[in-house]
Amino acid sequence: MLRLAGFQRRHGPGARSGGVRALSYRVVVFDCDGTLVDSAALILAAMERAFVAARREPPPETLVRNIVGLTLVNAMAVLVPDAEVEEHLHLAEHYKTAFATLRAEGHHDEALFPGIGELLDDLDEAGRLLAIATGKSRRGLEHLVEKHGWGGRFVSLQTSDVHPSKPHPAMLLQAISDAGGRPEEAVMIGDTSYDIAMAKAAAAAAIGVSWGHHAPILLRDAGADAVVDDVAELRALLLP
Structure with missing residues (x-):
């Protein structure tokens, strides 16, 4: 079910009503x-x-889902608040190694969510300028760009390698700038409260998606202008 927080039909690009x-x-x-x-x-x-390699008890799934979107070191600081920075760095390296190994083993597909490929095609055809702002590494994102045939699809690819962790707005502002736009012409779409808070800090609009890692209530509490439950609802907002 679509959850709106004041969205209205536009009268022109970046327009406001009330x-x-x-x-x-x-x-x-x-x-x-x-x-x-x-x-x-x-x-x-x-x-x-990563935690097994570091001889620590792995955190529960709920905690891991809550830190998705943060840079690795920041995520480890949340998961292991009693550890020193050096251990956070070591855990981050263990995670990178484990992630690369698991990906190479081919046990996990990293598939697109249903309908996403078609939505990207339609947005591109409609003349929207598309970008990605992610807590992933550049290497990890480039792997997905190649895997899913996204070469040339996005005008900007912003990653955690060169930006502060979300919810700092730097990576989003850079993506908007690369597209030649302004924050009031842009919308950030994400599944975590960090995405929503980043958009608000950048003075851009924010749409939360409920099929990811954070519950809809967290997205709304972070200030999402709308929360959608499937790609059809997202399409209705982006291509009215």
């Missing part, structure tokens, strides 16, 4: 894991291996 941002945007920025790609099983398995 102070409420409109539905149609020239720049559409997506998160990756949990929004475009179903990588939950791979993330959870890699985190378990």
Whole structure:
């Protein structure tokens, strides 16, 4: 079920009605894991291996899902708040190794969520400028770009390698700038409260998707302008 928080039909790109941002945007920025790609099983398995390698008890799934979207070191600081920074760094390296190994073993597909491929095609055809802002590494994102045939599809690919962790707005602002747009012309689409908070910090609109890692209530509490339960609802907002 679509959950709106004041969205209204637009009267032009970036228009507002009664102070409420409109539905149609020239720049559409997506998160990756949990929004475009179903990588939950791979993330959870890699985190378990990382903690086992570090001789620590793996965190429960609910906690791991809550940190998806943060940079690795920040995520480890949340998962192991009593550890020193050096251990957070070591855990992050263990995670990278485990993730790469699991991906190479081919046990986890990192498939697109149903309907995402078609939505990207339609947005592109409609002249929307598409970008990605993700907590993934550049290497990890480039793997998915190649895997899913996204070469040339996105005008900007922003990753955690060169930006502060979400919810800092730097990567989103860079993506919007690369597209030649302004924050009021852009919408961020993501599955975590960090995506929503990043959009709000950048003065962009935010749509939360409920099929990822954070519960809808967390997305709404973070300030999402709308929360959608499937790609059909997302399409209705982006291509009115």
